[in-house]
Amino acid sequence: MAAESCLSQLPSLVEDPSIEFESSPFFxxxxxxxxxxxxxxxxxxxxxxxxxxxxxxxxxxxxxFRALVLLGRFLDMGPWAVDLALSVGIFPYILKLLPTTTPELRQILVFIWTKLLALDKSCQVDLVKDGGHAYVIRFLDNPEAYPEQRAMAAFVLAVIVDGHRRGQEACIKAGLIHVCLRLLKISNPHDAPTEPLFLQWLSLCLGKVWEDFTEAQLIGLEANAPAIFYPLLSEPQPR
Structure with missing residues (x-):
């Protein structure tokens, strides 16, 4: 019916090119x-x-934008909703949106990736293959994003590198270790209060990126990671 309503306009459009085509309200x-x-x-x-x-x-x-917001609401209904979205093929559509630069879309996309990876870790392979890790690292390093949004980005990156050597290598190449350490240093409890969840996932992300990976551990040591982590031992909320 939606197609027919569009096609039915063709005769009048051919007869009079000045007539404007009326877009279908289907979507x-x-x-x-x-x-x-x-x-x-x-x-x-x-x-x-x-x-x-x-x-x-x-x-x-x-x-x-509206579709992403509604999709985010749906995925937030629980694991069953995420599983249903994966079963109908959400993954390739979300991958195609990675190049987007609109701040509002980036926030929703990171939330959606958080939901997907929380249920299906295997998405990490395709995400790295399509350069999604670099997209999330840029979001993590964006000071304009809220701490809870950046915590979600740190979670996504922690899953990307979890037991995935290619993910670890790609994230190291994109500077993830230095970004996380710099953010931990800025978030030092002696400097200013910060979101505990953000600190938690920054720390876990680093732990996963250099887990069983000597090269990454050496990069962390050269970047003075022990000295950056030491003040966090006095955090009032242990993690």
Whole structure:
């Protein structure tokens, strides 16, 4: 029906080129229907029929922001929602959005990657292959992002390097060790209070990036990592 409403305009457009083509409201209507489902749906109800269409909408620039926000809401409903999104093929669509530079989109994308990797660690391989680690490192190093958002970025990077040598090598090459150590130094409890969760995932990220990896450990030692970590032992919230 949506296709027919578009095609039915062709005769009049051919006859009079001055007539403007009326865009189909199909995707807008599907997003609205998905939003209604989010307001009333749950794990125990029928899955949203609009989910595969929402993934297609991610490729449309005019609908992308709304689609990502709604998708983030859906994934936040629990592991079952993440599993459903993975089963309908969310991964390649999210990968295609990595080059985006819009701050609002970057925040939502990091949140979505956090949800995906928390359930399916195997995504780390394709994420590194497509350069996603560099995207997340840039977000981690963005002082304008909120600490909890940067904590999610540190979590994503910790999963990327967890037991994955290529991930470790790629993140080292992109400067992850130096970024984390610099942020830990800035977040020194003697300098200023900071988000405990952010400190926690920065530390865990570093632990994973040089786990069983001598080259990475040497880089950390050369960057004076022990001296940077030592003040954290006096943190009021042990981790």
């Amino acid at each position: 807008t209507e599907q997003l609205t229907a998905f939003e209604v489902w989010l307001d009333h749906g749950s794990e125990h109800k029928k899955p949203p029929e609009q989910l595969p269409i929402v993934l297609q909408v991610l490729l449309s620039q005019c609908h992308r």
